[in-house]
Structure formats: structure tokens, C-alpha cells
Amino acid sequence: xxxxxxxxxxxxxxxxxxxxxxxxxxxxxxxxxxxxxxxxxxxxxxxxxxxxxxxxxxxxxxxxxxxxxxxxxxxxxxxxxxxxxxxxxxxxxxxxxxxxxxxxxxxxxxxxxxxxxxxxxxxxxxxxxxxxxxxxxxxxxxxxxxxxxxxxxxxxx
Amino acid sequence: xxxxxxxxxxxxxxxxxxxxxxxxxxxxxxxxxxxxxxxxxxxxxxxxxxxxxxxxxxxxxxxxxxxxxxxxxxxxxxxxxxxxxxxxxxxxxxxxxxxxxxxxxxxxxxxxxxxxxxxxxxxxxxxxxxxxxxxxxxxxxxxxxxxxxxxxxxxxx
DNA sequence: TATCAAAGTTAGCTTGGGCTAAACTAATAA
DNA sequence: TTATTAGTTTAGCCCAAGCTAACTTTGATA
Numbered sequence: 001x002x003x004x005x006x007x008x009x010x011x012x013x014x015x016x017x018x019x020x021x022x023x024x025x026x027x028x029x030x031x032x033x034x035x036x037x038x039x040x041x042x043x044x045x046x047x048x049x050x051x052x053x054x055x056x057x058x059x060x061x062x063x064x065x066x067x068x069x070x071x072x073x074x075x076x077x078x079x080x081x082x083x084x085x086x087x088x089x090x091x092x093x094x095x096x097x098x099x100x101x102x103x104x105x106x107x108x109x110x111x112x113x114x115x116x117x118x119x120x121x122x123x124x125x126x127x128x129x130x131x132x133x134x135x136x137x138x139x140x141x142x143x144x145x146x147x148x149x150x151x152x153x154x155x156x157x
Numbered sequence: 158x159x160x161x162x163x164x165x166x167x168x169x170x171x172x173x174x175x176x177x178x179x180x181x182x183x184x185x186x187x188x189x190x191x192x193x194x195x196x197x198x199x200x201x202x203x204x205x206x207x208x209x210x211x212x213x214x215x216x217x218x219x220x221x222x223x224x225x226x227x228x229x230x231x232x233x234x235x236x237x238x239x240x241x242x243x244x245x246x247x248x249x250x251x252x253x254x255x256x257x258x259x260x261x262x263x264x265x266x267x268x269x270x271x272x273x274x275x276x277x278x279x280x281x282x283x284x285x286x287x288x289x290x291x292x293x294x295x296x297x298x299x300x301x302x303x304x305x306x307x308x309x310x311x312x313x314x
Numbered sequence: 315t316a317t318c319a320a321a322g323t324t325a326g327c328t329t330g331g332g333c334t335a336a337a338c339t340a341a342t343a344a
Numbered sequence: 345t346t347a348t349t350a351g352t353t354t355a356g357c358c359c360a361a362g363c364t365a366a367c368t369t370t371g372a373t374a
Contacts, residue, residue, distance in 0.1 A: 013277075016201050020217045021278060022285035023194070034331065037180070044173050054352060060177045067332055069353055074330085086339055086352060113295060116302040120170075121178060122292045128179035133286030135279045138270060145273040191361070211322060224362055226323055231360085243322060243369055 031078060033132040036102050037061060038071050039080060042091060043099030052089050105131040105139065112146050188235060190289040193259050194218060195228050196237060199248060200256030209246050262288040262296065269303050 013021070041060050045052035054068045061068075076083035080095030091099060106127050113123035134142075170178070198217050202209035211225045218225075233240035237252030248256060263284050270280035291299075 013281075014205065016198070016205060016217050018281045019198055019201065019285065020219065022282040023217070023219045025219060032330070041173070041176055044176065048171065048173060055350090060173050060180065062177065062180045062182060063331090064333060065352065066334080066354080070331080113298075117298045118292075118295050122294050124170075124175045125179040126290055126292050126295050128176065129290030130287050133283055133290075135275075135283050137279050138275050138283050141270075141274045189360070212320090220361085221363060222322065223324080223364080227361075 031080065031098065035071070035075060035078070035080065036098060036132055037128075038068075038075065039091070039095050039099040040102040040106070042081070042089060043096065043103060046091065102131055105134055108139070108143060108146065112142060115146065115149060188237065188255065192228070192232060192235070192237065193255060193289055194285075195225075195232065196248070196252050196256040197259040197263070199238070199246060200253065200260060203248070259288055262291055265296070265300055265303065269299060272303065272306060 038057065038061065041057055042052040045056050045060070049056075054065050054072070058065045058068045072081070072083045072089060075081045075095065079092055080098060081092055082090045109127035109130055110120075110123045113126060114120065118126070195214065195218065198214055199209040202213050202217070206213075211222050211229070215222045215225045229238070229240045229246060232238045232252065236249055237255060238249055239247045266284035266287055267277075267280045270283060271277065275283070
């Protein structure tokens with residue numbers, strides 16, 4: 001496997017042009033980063049306790065319960081979960097898929113960060129911030145890279 | 158140099174606890190991520206053309222000019238730049254320092270991403286998203302790591 | 315020097331996400 | 345069965361950041 005040796009053929013962009021490209025609107029996903037955070041917590045709660053209550057969500061995201069309620073309504077609206085007042089919360093397939101994706105990104109990022117020597121706590125915090133911003137390609141490459149690195153480590157341990 | 162071999166002594170946290178820690182409020186920096194974007198563009202504009210005009214900022218950030226004006230007022234307020242209506246924009250030391258930090262983070266991230274095989278365009282876009290979320294420690298480790306890796310590459314080229 | 319286009323600004327609105335205070339539900343204990 | 349209370353929701357607010365429409369300033373040119 002080769003890294004970092006791609007053909008340098010691309011038209012060289014000025015830094016400003018690169019910034020413009022990066023900030024050009026480009027098919028955002030119908031949900032916000034904050035929604036991803038909520039979905040991730042709900043997913044973990046369901047995995048750990050079987051259900052997700054508003055108090056728990058509010059505790060783990062460090063927000064008030066009215067904020068949770070509001071977001072539940074939005075996520076219901078957007079089809080990420082089925083929500084019935086005073087009853088409960090269930091992830092839809094769509095919601096679960098977003099949540100799972102976040103979960104995996106998080107794991108991968110934490111693994112990588114620890115690998116390069118970042119302390120657990122910081123790794124976790126940074127991963128939580130970064131996970132929303134990864135292009136699928138980046139994800140794939142990072143995955144390959146981590147796998148590759150681990151193999152190497154094992155090889156000369 | 159060693160990576161990934163830190164003592165595994167830390168108390169093992171549940172995933173939810175980790176999420177809570179990550180989302181616990183913790184000394185945010187008196188400026189927002191969006192401010193960082195503006196400051197970065199202003200910095201690059203000044204480097205490339207000697208000054209930063211509102212139209213340019215608005216073009217490179219893909220926002221309207223009233224949005225730029227508003228943000229200039231805020232950044233003036235917060236001491237990141239000196240702004241005088243219809244006149245011009247100058248970064249203060251504080252503003253320049255934030256901008257420079259973004260610039261460096263961006264460079265480092267792009268370098269790393271390309272290193273693992275991510276295409277330029279994607280690397281740029283992801284870096285732009287990620288750069289706001291890096292703890293100084295992560296930054297330092299990533300830097301060491303990139304340096305280390307490059308050395309390795311050179312060694313067996 | 316007067317005019318006019320381009321650049322910048324203000325006014326006033328929208329939206330996402332957050333909060334507190336107050337009202338409501340539901341489930342348990344008496 | 346009723347009363348209490350923990351949990352949830354509503355109402356009504358705030359703030360950052362965005363937008364369009366309308367206005368002002370500046371500077372170049374006739």
C-alpha cells in the first residue's frame with residue numbers, strides 16, 4: 001500500500017481558491033451536525049439501557065430538557081426518529097444509519113488519535129468535534145491507514 | 158519516537174461517559190468557529206493582495222456582503238480587528254494570532270490528509286471543517302507524527 | 315465639478331439551537 | 345383512588361449567523 005505518492009498533476013490552486021471551494025455550498029445532508037450529536041447519544045443510550053429518555057439525553061449532551069424535546073420534534077419531522085409525546089423515542093432506519101455512521105467515525109478517529117499518542121480524554125473530545133466533518137474518501141483512507149499502521153507495529157514488535 | 162504505546166492505565170469510561178465529557182462545557186475561547194473562518198480569509202487576503210475588502214471576503218466565504226459587514230462589527234467588538242466603516246479592515250495582534258493558528262492547522266491537516274492518500278480537493282474541504290476542533294495536544298502529536306512519517310519515507314525512498 | 319456605478323452599510327427579517335419558567339402527564343406510594 | 349413528584353412539554357425568550365431590499369459613501373470619469 002502506498003501513501004502520499006499521488007501524482008502531483010492537479011492544477012495548483014491558490015490558498016484562497018481552496019478556501020472558496022471548501023466553503024462553497026455543496027449538497028448538505030438534510031440534517032445538521034447537532035442532529036448527528038443527538039442521534040449518536042440516543043443510539044448509545046439504546047444500546048446501553050434499551051431506551052433513551054429525555055433526561056439522559058440532556059445529561060449526556062449537557063443541554064436542558066426543553067432543548068431535548070425541541071430536537072426530538074425536529075428529528076421526528078425529518079424522519080430520523082419516531083417520537084410520541086410523553087411516550088418514547090425510536091430511531092428510524094434513517095436515524096439509526098446516521099447514528100451508526102457517527103459511532104464508527106468516532107471509533108476510528110479515537111483509534112487513530114490514540115495511535116499517534118493523544119491522551120484518551122483529548123482524543124475523545126476532538127473526535128467528537130471532528131467526526132462530523134469527514135468526507136467518505138477521507139474516512140476510507142484513514143481506515144486503511146490505521147489498519148496498515150497496526151500491521152506494521154505488529155510486524156516489528 | 159513511540160506512538161500508540163501509552164500506558165493503558167486510565168479508568169475505562171463507558172462510551173456515554175466519554176460523550177458527556179466531550180460535550181461538557183469547557184472554557185470556550187470568546188470567539189466562534191465562524192469568526193475563525195472570517196479571520197482566516199482576511200489573513201490570506203492581506204497576504205495575497207495587501208488588503209481585505211468586503212466583496213472578497215464575501216466571495217471566498219460564500220456569504221452576502223451584509224453578512225460580512227455584520228461580522229466585521231463583531232470582530233471589531235471582540236478586539237480581533239480594527240474596523241472603520243467604509244474605510245478598511247486591519248487585523249489586531251489577537252486577530253492575527255487566531256488567523257495564523259488556523260492557517261497552520263490547515264496546512265498541517267492538509268499535509269497529513271494528502272499523506273494518507275486523500276485527494277487535494279477533499280483534503281482541503283475536510284481540513285477546513287476539522288481545523289476548528291483540534292486540541293493543542295492533538296496538534297502537537299499530529300505534527301510530530303507527520304514529521305516522523307516524512308523522515309521514514311525519505312529514509313527508504 | 316457633478317454624476318453614477320460599485321462597494322459598503324442598515325433595517326428587518328429567518329432559522330437553528332439554546333435557555334428558564336410554568337404547565338402538564340404518568341406512575342408510584344399512601 | 346388520590347396525591348405527590350419525577351419527567352416531559354409548552355411558551356416565550358435570547359443569540360449567532362444568514363439573507364434581501366433599500367440606502368449611503370466613495371471614487372472614477374465625463
